[in-house]
Amino acid sequence: MATTATRAVAVDLLPHLRRARDHIDRHYREPLDLDVLSRVAGVSKYHLVRSFEASYGETPIRYLTRRRIERAQDLLRHANLTVTEVCMLVGFASLGSFSARFTQLVGETPTAYRDRWAARGGPHVPGCYLFMRGPVDLRCTADPRAPRAAAPAPEPGGPA
Numbered sequence: 260m261a262t263t264a265t266r267a268v269a270v271d272l273l274p275h276l277r278r279a280r281d282h283i284d285r286h287y288r289e290p291l292d293l294d295v296l297s298r299v300a301g302v303s304k305y306h307l308v309r310s311f312e313a314s315y316g317e318t319p320i321r322y323l324t325r326r327r328i329e330r331a332q333d334l335l336r337h338a339n340l341t342v343t344e345v346c347m348l349v350g351f352a353s354l355g356s357f358s359a360r361f362t363q364l365v366g367e368t369p370t371a372y373r374d375r376w377a378a379r380g381g382p383h384v385p386g387c388y389l390f391m392r393g394p395v396d397l398r399c400t401a402d403p404r405a406p407r408a409a410a411p412a413p414e415p416g417g418p419a
Contacts, residue, residue: 268314275300276314279307283319287326288350293319327351328364335373342369 268276279300283291296319297304311319327349334345343354346369351357361369 268310272302272310273314275302276307276311279311279319280315280322283323283326287323287330288348290350290352291323324360325364328361331357331361331369332365332372335369336376342373345369 279296282296282299293304293307297307300307302310308318311317311322315322317325331345331349334340334348335342338345340348342358346354346357349357351360358369361372365372367375
């Protein structure tokens, strides 16, 4: 009997697994469960779990949790948000489960993680800005000295 790590995944199944993984990446803030992901992938939830783990090395739910924690790390490093606000923004319904999973995966509590990064003195994005505008668009933070693309020329006979 083959173990999960050595089980081969059929090539025609890979696009289905990518659809599920892409759905997790795009909708990690929303409540997601295996029923939703299996519908997105178009396979049974049990087949999804086995195949996803064989392809990506972790189950879909572990992948979802890791993505949420990675995003939480980003917000704790760069945004002036409370741990509770970060917890809700990344899709956890419970502060207790968020803190426990964060501590398990990162090795320190969310508060200790944020405080350690704050001590380094990095720039913070005000939390109210994130709630109103969403995550910062990196194109807006480009180096002003960098060459910019030329603006399109006005059409002849059009407004100047």
